[in-house]
Amino acid sequence: QVQLQExxxxxxxPSETLSLTCTVSGGSIDNNYWTWIRQPPGKRLEWIxxxxxxxxxRYNPSLKGRVTISLDTSKRQFSLxxxxxxxxxxxxxxxxxxxxxxxxxxxxxWGQGTLVTVSx
Amino acid sequence: xxxxxxxPASLAxxxxxxATINCxxxxxxxxxxSNKNAVAWYQQKSGxxxxxxxxxxxxxxxxxxxxxxxxxxxxxFTLTISSLQAEDVAVYYCQQYYRTPYTFGQGTKLEIK
Numbered sequence: 039q040v041q042l043q044e045x046x047x048x049x050x051x052p053s054e055t056l057s058l059t060c061t062v063s064g065g066s067i068d069n070n071y072w073t074w075i076r077q078p079p080g081k082r083l084e085w086i087x088x089x090x091x092x093x094x095x096r097y098n099p100s101l102k103g104r105v106t107i108s109l110d111t112s113k114r115q116f117s118l119x120x121x122x123x124x125x126x127x128x129x130x131x132x133x134x135x136x137x138x139x140x141x142x143x144x145x146x147x148w149g150q151g152t153l154v155t156v157s158x
Numbered sequence: 159x160x161x162x163x164x165x166p167a168s169l170a171x172x173x174x175x176x177a178t179i180n181c182x183x184x185x186x187x188x189x190x191x192s193n194k195n196a197v198a199w200y201q202q203k204s205g206x207x208x209x210x211x212x213x214x215x216x217x218x219x220x221x222x223x224x225x226x227x228x229x230x231x232x233x234x235f236t237l238t239i240s241s242l243q244a245e246d247v248a249v250y251y252c253q254q255y256y257r258t259p260y261t262f263g264q265g266t267k268l269e270i271k
Contacts (some may be wrong), residue, residue, distance in 0.1 A: 082262050083251060085259050085260040085262070143213070144253065144255055145198075150207055151207050
């Protein structure tokens with residue numbers, strides 16, 4: 039059974055870097071699309087991006103190059119870094135995994151989510 | 159980006175009655191090479207992560223009650239709950255995973271009348 043758990047600071051100052059980690063238990067860490075999604079308060083879900091096998095990444099252009107997703111297979115973790123945050127980045131951040139291992143699938147497995155607030 | 163537009167924004171239905179949620183894509187033909195529509199439906203209850211109900215537009219996820227069904231093709235997709243139960247109160251989202259950035263509808267809040 040695949041389980042995902044987000045961890046990281048719940049409060050980040052404006053202009054600083056948001057860093058979150060997702061720890062994966064169960065299933066294979068290889069050959070899967072590991073994804074970050076966020077949900078600002080009262081707004082729709084927003085796809086941030088994914089990483090596949092440590093080398094292939096795809097990001098949402100709306101984040102204008104501020105985002106990096108990395109994968110540490112030895113720790114069974116993948117991470118999100120979002121630079122130069124503003125109040126607009128305040129959201130519940132979810133880590134998730136696509137259903138299939140060759141890309142272009144729905145999100146079958148989700149973490150519980152973690153609220154990150156950007157405020158001084 | 160492909161824009162997914164849901165209607166209605168909120169819906170109140172009596173217990174045992176049918177609930178229908180619509181989702182319209184800004185791009186037609188979300189077909190994959192295997193001729194499947196890359197659209198999913200998620201249910202999000204308060205304080206919980208989304209849970210997939212329907213994938214490939216009409217495939218019901220294992221363990222999801224058969225009162226939930228998905229249909230549609232082209233630009234128009236529908237989630238139907240045939241007989242509303244109290245535990246179905248939630249926000250429902252459609253999503254396209256045909257092309258990145260994958261995008262979601264704005265959500266439909268379903269309540270009991």
